[in-house]
Amino acid sequence: MPNYRTKDIRNIALVGHSGSGKTTLAEALLVESGVKGEAGTVERGSTTMDHDPLERSFQHSLDSAIASLDYEGMHLNLIDTAGIPDFRGPTLASMTAVETTAVVVNAHAGIELATRRLMRRAKQRRLCRMIIINRIDVEDVDLTQVVNDLREEFGPECLPVNLPAENLKTVRDCFYHTEGDTDIFSLSEAHDAIIDQVVEVNEELMEKYLEGEDLSREELHSAFEQALREGHLVPICFVSAHTGAGIKELLDFFNRLAPSPREGNPPPFIKGEGDDAIEVSTTANANDHVIAHVFKITNDPFVGKLSVFRIYQGTVRADSQLLIGDARKPFKVGHLFKMQGGKHVEIDSGIPGDICAVAKVDEIHYDAVLHDSHDEDRYHLQPLGFPKPMYGLAVNTKSRGQEQKLSTALQRLQEEDPCFVVEHNQELNETVMRGLGELYMRVTLERMKERYNVEVTTRTPRIAYRETITRAAEGHYRHKKQTGGAGQFGEVFLRIRPKQRGAGFEFINKVVGGAIPYNLIPAVEKGVTQVLKDGAVAGYAMQDLEVTVYDGKFHPVDSKEIAFVFAGRNAFLDAIKSAGAQILEPIVSVDVTVPDADMGDITGNLAGRRARISGTESLRGGQVTIRADIPLSSLSDYHTELKSLTQGQGSYTMEFSHYDPVPSAVQQDLVKAYKTKDDD
Ligand SMILES: Nc1nc2c(ncn2[C@@H]2O[C@H](COP(=O)(O)OP(=O)(O)OP(=O)(O)O)[C@@H](O)[C@H]2O)c(=O)[nH]1
Ligand SMILES: [Mg+2]
Secondary structure: OOOOOOEEEEEEEOOOOOOOOOOHHHHHHHHOOOOOOOOEEEEEEOOOOOOOOHHHHHHHOOOEEEEEEOOOOOOEEEEOOOOOHHHHHHHHOOOOOOOOEEEEOOOOOOOOOOHHHHHHHHOOOOEEEEEEEEOOOOOOOHHHHHHHHHHHOOOOOOOEEEEOOOOOOOOEEOOOOOOOOOOOOOOOHHHHHHHHHHHHOOOOHHHHOOOOOOOOOOHHHHHHHHHOOOOOEEEEEOOOOOOOHHHHHHHHHHHHHHHOOOOOOOOOOEEOOHHHHHOOOOOOOOOOEEEEEEEEEEEEOOOEEEEEEEEEEEEOOOOEEEEEEEOOOOOOOOOOOEEOOOOEEEOOEOOOOOOEEOOOOOOOOOOOOEOHHHHHOOOOOOOOOOOOOOOOEEEEOOOOOHHHHHHHHHHHHHHHHHOOOEEEOOOOEEEEEEEEEEEHHHHHHHHHHHHOOOOHHHHEOOOOOOOOOOOOOOEEEEEEEOOOOOOEEEEEEEEEEEOOOOOOEEEEEEOOOOOHHHHHHHHHHHHHHHHHHHOOOOOOOOOOOEEEEEEOOOOOOOHHHHHHHHHHHHHHHHHOOOOOOOEEEEEEEEEEEEHHHHHHHHHEEEEEHOEEEEEEEOOOOOOOEEEEEHHHHHHHOOHHHHHHHHHHHHHHEEEEEEEEEEEEEHHHHHHHHHHHHHHH
């Protein structure tokens, strides 16, 4: 058993804009608590959290990483996350595993895009929030301004629990202390402000306080914890990860005031699906059934697949067996680990509130619930609502024979990030990977090369156009071949007719009197279906039409199946020639969300992409959503353009809507491209 208990655990996710100093801060905390003797740096690629070779060369975190430390009886599990928005899948997933989200703000840059987004996410998820202002050592920072901006943007509940002092060399606590010299604000005023805010959550305490009575540490702690839990307080701490100012005080803050797994707002578990679904809560008791949630999967070059989970109740032992979701059969835990950046430390058991990992269990997937009794079948965590990956790239192996390797690599990468998906389009015979942006794709390609030894060629994904017809027509073909012995004979008459958009395809047999024997009709249909699948004018599948075979001829000796496949196929092609062939393109419905000020530019740009705008909706926080129907083919570079038109602030979601005819110029190009391909 570990030498700490559930009440000693603190789970904290460090989130924030890229470059705010999360990885460096984690390093400083590990050094302060004695886990490491000397601090590594992001520049030298020697930090605990950025352990992946690619992170070290990019000098940015590209995935979440976990490390633990022990400090004066507290066991702290820290999750360092990636600030670059393309990598926010694992960042958001980490937020399910903690009681406290610490949003790190760069004192020099102030509030940045990710600061807002992450504060919003943590609030929606009812997590306890705090703000860490880092880089206070940087010259010319205006810390008063940063605090005022934070309060204006995120509310007056954002209040300092300590203040920088001695020329930014240290910080002084203003929660337990009432006086002392500081570099900004007055310590006694800051003290009154935060105590006022905290006691507001508890009437009894408020009365005591107003009557001038002293409040005990326990009373203050429980009111503080309640204020955090209710979002009535967002404490602010100051640090410099470089000079070490405020680092010890931050550990003291985590220890004394941050919620343990017995406190805070545990995430909502749901039992069952649909109308049967009920919300269930967990107990944090070591003797109850095990309930744990997998919030991270990594594929480690040495230990293989590692599934990282947070235990909500019960004790997970290395020699025990666990069930995955609704599976009937359990797996044996075997080796149980705690993570220390890229290293793993074997342990014998995990207690409620702790974060652990198991190795080499293939069946575990992200978001799985692990448990040890069928009583907890059908448990899952309330879905997180990840951003949908929109940036697509079609991939092919560079050299032959690597297909299996590529498919394994893609499958592994897909396991690791809920915002990375791989689609295989059978119709176009192409594999498309989708992520949150271009940088993500570049890193993924590097990772495939470095970790899985697969090199690929990439291109923009093809569009699944379709073909149809616009008027009814007749078709006929007579197939006759006499080669020495047995000949081939088959003749087919058919008519074709357009159907409503979205109605699909129908094959009708109206042959009477055995003009084509009954057992050869499927051969005719087979010929027709070949064209349907391969297309007639541009190589795309056909839809929304009906084919009626009504007459034909056969020969008792020479009419074999193959002859009627051929005749059916060519009779259909003959009919299409005079049926006004039309190419259809997929139309998607998009919701584009941008700052108000960019609305004009964005609607103009959408119109230039053949979009039909159907409405707009103002959102809180100066944002607006524009709704439009737009051809999928006009969106190939939209991700990048939207980012540049809105300084990175715009985003969009899309969903397939319907098929529409393409403009005639596009049709001519597609037909021409198909013909030249055939000529090759
Ligand atoms: N002067 C100063 N520089 C800092 C401090 N903390 C971090 N830095 C520097 O800021 C840069 C970014 O730091 P990181 O720790 O990589 O930032 P991050 O938030 O982890 O960034 P991402 O991984 O991209 O999300 C590095 O060059 C650090 O050395 C600090 O307290 N003071
Ligand atoms: Mg980092």
